[in-house]
Amino acid sequence: MRSVTTLSGALLRTALMTGLALFTLFPLLVVAGTSLKTMGEVFQSPATLVPRAFVWHNYVDIFVRIPMARHLLNSLFIALAAVFFNLIVATPAAYAMARIKFRGRGLFGMSILVVQMFSPVIVLIPLFEMMKALQLLDTYTALILVNTAITLPFSIWMLRGFFKNIPEELEDAAMIDGLSRTGMIFRIALPLTAPGLTTTAIFTFVSAWNEFIFALVLVSKRTMQPITMALYAWEKNNVVEWNYLMATAVVATVPTILLFLLVRKRLTDGLMSGAVKA
Helix, strand or coil, X not given: CHHHHHHHHHHHHHHHHHHHHHHHHHHHHHHHHXXXXXXXXXXXXXXXXXXXXXCCHHHHHHHHHCCHHHHHHHHHHHHHHHHHHHHHHHHHHHHHHHHCCCCCHHHHHHHHHHHHCCCHHHHHHHHHHHXXXXXXXXXXXXXXXXXXXXXXXXXXXXHHHHHHCCCHHHHHHHHHCCCCHHHHHXXXXXXXXXXXXXXXXXXXXXXXXXXXXXXXXXXXXXXXCCHHHHHHCCEECCEECHHHHHHHHHHHHXXXXXXXXXXXXXXXXXXXXXXXXX
């Protein structure tokens, strides 16, 4: 009787997980299928998930009709720069929150949580006016600064959890042996939090890679726009070329998928080490 109950539970879990997987993957299948259709087939009724004929030339056309390679390089540069500056600022801030007692530490931590509660879009107009006053419109600097700023609270809070998981006795022993606070951070704290740094860097990279609204407002030059703006290029005069738009979406997604495949073990280690819970 117990074996039957166990088998029924396993079958139910399998069915639920399969249904959830199909529900999650279905939009991706629609995107991939539409990217290989002609415009006529996109609007045919009834719609089909699998194209009648796979039009692979759509992927060639998007690189010919718009500067796709340039968009990809722009996004790569902006995202990597945002990751670099984000970690440069977030790492010492997170360590200070986790280890150094200073006046206003609780208020500082609370302010980070409060900032996370609001969408960055609410500061869109002030940021536009600020960048305009600084003459940073239509520059990479504007997008790098914005992406660094909007991901910084999350990075600080996540890294704080990793630093708190380091035993204080280990740091005390290192300082007794003569290491300065700075030396202890670089020789002990940072190596021990490598999974956390990797996890934070990945989330920052993906956030910067997917950012659209600030790029739309702050950058108008086609040669400086990130890959998300390439999606916007296929809408003209209220007409959307859905097959090219979906092909662009597939190309834009490939780098992040490759990134997750390359670092999936470190990402799993980082998430499982308790940083999110902390």
